[in-house]
Amino acid sequence: MTTTSQPVGSGIASTAVAPVAAPRPEAREDGRRPRWQRILFVVALVAAAVIFMLPFVWLVSASLRPREYVFAPGFLPTPFAPDNYAEAWQAMPLLTWLFNSVVVGVAAAAAATLSSAWVAFGFAYFRFPGRNLLFGLVLATMMLPFAVTMIPTYLIWNRLGLVDTQVPLWAGNLFGSAFYIFLLRQFFLSLPREYFEAARVDGASYPQLFWKLAFPLIRPALLVAFVFEFKASWTDLIKPLIYLRNEQLYTLPRGLKVILDRFGYGGEQQWEIVLAGSVIATVPMIILFFLAQRHFVEGIATTGRKG
Amino acid sequence: MxxxxxxxxxxxxxxxxxxxxxxxxxxxxxxxxxxxxxxxxxxxxxxxxxxxxxxxxxxxxxxxxxxxxYRQLVADPQVARSLGNTVYYTALHVPLVMLISLGLALLLKRVGRWQGFFRTVFYLPVMTPAVAVGILFLLLLNTQDGLINRGLALLGIDGPSWTTDPGWVMPGIVLMSLWSLGSTVIIYLAALQNVPRDLYEAADLDGAGAWARFRHVTLPMISGSLFFTLIVNTIASLQMFTEVYTMYFGNRQTQGSFNSDAASFYVIHLFQEAFQFLHMGFASAMAWLLFLIILIITAVQVKLSNRFVYYEGEDR
Structure with missing residues (x-):
């Protein structure tokens, strides 16, 4: 439904051909700009970077200070109070929530990736009546607000007796998700068709084409889908709010909200515990980003996903 | 075989x-x-x-x-309030995100070896779970001791009560939302790097200045991305939920206080009608009104931007 002017995939492809050497006197390079401009540029960039990093620095530092120093000026964790983490760990079942988040995240990401790849292959390889219409429908579902289907979907899981279990948090992903179908189809389309036709002549079945040939070939794209969905699941609050009552089943964001309500607002303003919990929920995402940085950047540049 | x-x-x-x-x-x-x-x-x-x-x-x-x-919906002052807040937020958030992201992407484009580093800096906030973002900014926006008002004090500005003054709750939320604009930066950066170099060289030969190059080469060439982020960010911000819910809703201390009105967003109100008051019918009507609003806004944006978006290969 929404269209971009750029051919998908061009974002990655053409960065590789950016000119490196080849001095061109007519093109204004940075070295030819006036000195004051270059200084201004560096100052602006570094200032912006500092502004974006300061909240992180404050978060980590304040989480390591004693209660009465949380709001103290400065960015150093002095006095140093790493016990906040032990305290948070004992006060709430953080380990359980971490574990739940990992299990739900892996299930959600694996389900979305596998099912979307299967469906995307169908759209990419086969020619059949109604293909463009169906694919348009896939794209159209991306525009549908979550709120429109939220209530009946809840009623379905409720009827199945699966409210207050973690199943509704990931099982909906078993049916493919428009965003990843779109992404993976692009990658399947980039594979040479003769390759598959040769395998067909050799007697390979269609599921074999998918599993043995196509699937391994688009592994980088599968990782993009996996890390995006894992992140989406890890940071989601609304589904756990709707479906989970039992605290033992909570994922981290849902648990973090409880920590805020119990220790921050409601309790004795124990912000150091709330902050320690926030750091614990954030660190795995930061690690994931550094492990899969390339995939995040590619995924955004090719599809323009928000977040 | x-x-x-x-x-x-x-x-x-x-x-x-x-x-x-x-x-x-x-x-x-x-x-x-x-x-x-x-x-x-x-x-x-x-x-x-x-x-x-x-x-x-x-x-x-x-x-x-x-x-x-639907009759109740139109007459309900709380629905009107939350819709008003949501539109106000979207009207501030979307242009600001686009403008700042474009500025940052233009800076990033000129960075050589360190581009990856700075790109990471601007993207990391996007990785932070929304609940943690809400908690973090609740404290950063604190009137007396928050980092933001401390910074404003350094400039000689007496910072407002971002989280308690009903008039300042929304601007505070917009400020928070700007921290997580990293994906828009990456989209613009990719688009900027796709602009063919010879276009700039041709502009130079024509004696174009920096502004003319930007206005007549850069902007048309990335207009597709600008348009795309306009639509995606608008649809997303009309459905703002998690950060604000974390900050102002879901517990007895804050709920029912003045800022739960000032911070009320449409989807938050819908969620409460559905799952706290079990008004499933009313909430469904709210959802369909939202869908209709999104469809209309998107259609208007598509219509308007047909005049501004340049598509390669198109004769105009």
Whole structure:
């Protein structure tokens, strides 16, 4: 439904051909700009970077200070109070929530990736009546607000007796998700068709084409889908709010909200515990980003996903 | 193992057995999506449309009430308030995100070896779970001791009460939302790096200055990305939920206080109607109104931007 002017995939492809050497006197390079401009540029960039990093620095530092120093000026964790983490760990079942988040995240990401790849292959390889219409429908579902289907979907899981279990948090992903179908189809389309036709002549079945040939070939794209969905699941609050009552089943964001309500607002303003919990929920995402940085950047540049 | 491949019959328009077998297999591959679409999208859409004309509290069977929900919806001051807040937020958030992201992307484009580093700096906030973002900014926006008002004090500005003054709650939320604009930066950076260099060289030969180069080369060449982020960010911000819910809703201390009105967003209000007060019919009507609003806004944006977006290969 929404269209971009750029051919998908061009974002990655053409960065590789950016000119490196080849001095061109007519093109204004940075070295030819006036000195004051270059200084201004560096100052602006570094200032912006500092502004974006300061909240992180404050978060980590304040989480390591004693209660009465949380709001103290400065960015150093002095006095140093790493016990906040032990305290948070004992006060709430953080380990359980971490574990739940990992299990739900892996299930959600694996389900979305596998099912979307299967469906995307169908759209990419086969020619059949109604293909463009169906694919348009896939794209159209991306525009549908979550709120429109939220209530009946809840009623379905409720009827199945699966409210207050973690199943509704990931099982909906078993049916493919428009965003990843779109992404993976692009990658399947980039594979040479003769390759598959040769395998067909050799007697390979269609599921074999998918599993043995196509699937391994688009592994980088599968990782993009996996890390995006894992992140989406890890940071989601609304589904756990709707479906989970039992605290033992909570994922981290849902648990973090409880920590805020119990220790921050409601309790004795124990912000150091709330902050320690926030750091614990954030660190795995930061690690994931550094492990899969390339995939995040590619995924955004090719599809323009928000977040 | 020998497989027979049906030879193409010249001059015959009927579908070959191979084509028919292919089509059958195609639907095997599409089956999960078709089932999911019917069960989790099309079915629920019909159901929520129907529910929007009923009164339903999950326990008792739905009772048909005709247009009552919609009549209430239009008259409800709380719905009007939350819709007003949401539109106000979107009207500030989207242009600011686009403007700042474009500025940052233009800076990033000129960085050589360190580009990856700075890109990471601007993207890391996007990785932070929204609940943690809400908590973090609740404290950063604190009136007396928050980092933001401390910074403003350094500039000699007496910072407002971002989290307690109803007039300042929304600007505070917009400020928070700007921290997570990293994906828009990455989209713009990719677009900027796609602008063919010879266009700039041609502009230089024509004696174009920096502004003319930006206005007549850069902007048209990235207008597709600008348009795309306009639509995606608008749809997303009309559905703002998690950060604000974390900050101001869901517990007795804050709920019912003045800022739960000042910070009320449409989807938060909808969520509460549905799952706290079990007004499933009313909430469904709210959802359909939201859908309608999103459709109209998107259509208007598409219409307007047809005049501004440059598509390669298009003759104009």
């Amino acid at each position: 020998a497989t027979t491949v049906t030879p193409p019959v010249p001059g015959r328009r009927r579908r070959t057995p191979l084509a028919r077998r292919e089509a059958r297999w195609a639907y095997v591959f599409l089956a999960p999506w078709i089932v999911g679409f019917l069960v989790f999208t099309a079915g629920p859409m019909v159901a929520s449309l129907w529910l929007s004309f009923t009164e339903y509290d999950v326990i008792n069977a739905p009772r048909w009430t005709g247009l009552d929900n």
